[in-house]
Amino acid sequence: MKHPIPILSILVFAFFACGTSSGSVSKHTPQPVTQPAGAQATASVSEERVYVQIQYLEVQYASLMNEILSQTLLPFQQQRVNNGDILDWSIYETLISGPGDRYGMISITKTTHYNELFREFSASENHRNLGGTVPRQSMMSFHGAIRVLYSEIWILEGTALPPGDDLAQGNYLTKNYLDSRGRSGEHRVLELDFWQPIHVKRIENGILNAWGMYTLSKPGGSSRKYTYSTIDYYETLGDVAGFDSREMARLAHPELSEDELSNFFNRTGPSRTAWKTELWRRILGTSSPE
DSSP, X not given: OOOOBOHIIIIITSOOOBSOOSSOOOOOOOOOOXXXXXXXXXXXXXXXXXXXXXXXXXXXXXXXXXXXXXHTHHHHHHHHHHTTSOXXXXXXXXXXXXXXXXXOEEEEEEESOGGGGSOOOOHHHHHHHTTTOSOHXXXXXXXXXXXXXXXXXXXXXXXXXXXXXXXXXOSEEEEEEEEOTTSOSOHHHXXXXXXXXXXXXXXXXXXXXXXXXXXXXXXXXTTOSOSEEXXXXXXXXXXXXXXXXXXXXXXXXXXXXXXXXXXXXXXXXXXXXXXXXXXXXXXXXXXXXX
16 A cells, blocks of 8 residues: 655655656647737747646645645745746645545646756755744644645646736636547647637637646556646636637637538547546645745
8 A cells, every 4th residue: 555655755845846847849839820909818839848746635624724834835835936946836625526536635836947846955944945934833733734645747738828927827727637548649739739729719708717738747657547638727616617619619710611620629539538627726826926
């Protein structure tokens, strides 16, 4: 039986990041997107490696978590953002997860520095970094309240963002776990050429905050249940309800006929296996560098 990883050595000092793995990133140019005048959302393929580490957390004393995390991890992670070590850090709680899943919270860290994924500090150094402001009782409460069940590192492949934003964020998100093994082999082309412009239109119509595509880097091997993921970021829970994908596709791809649109929709299913979709709510996170 696998034992949970101690929280202080991993969660506090080895927070995860968003994005890319070692090796080369293939350059991929999406088809041009026709957008209305005024503020425009942007679609891009990741040129600079962004690493995303996701940690799945088993939580005790859930009602006290916000206070405990605010006093312990948030100051530590905000300083890492201020120093340029990481891009962003957030804690989400699960609203809908898979059957039998034990995690109740998820930690997401985004960075362009792979070494920041597993950076460790001594307790005394961490105390100095936080200026000695974290109460000892808070650290003890934190230690007994959360356990890291397992971790993943993802590679950012492409995003759709609102104007002026450089990070995908939202109060709510749906994470789609997908498996491309043994399928048609065109999942990346479909996600970035066909679906990414559709998500741009969703952003411009105010029903989506941001979208991202991520490839699973670690763990590897055949035991993985999925190989990549897409995440939809939302402002309100009501936006999660859904959208008219056909109408958004017409707006995003005016050059395509109805038959051509149908062809893209029909090719999407055979390109991947949908393993599960979860719904998370952001409860805490860092802000822009101070």
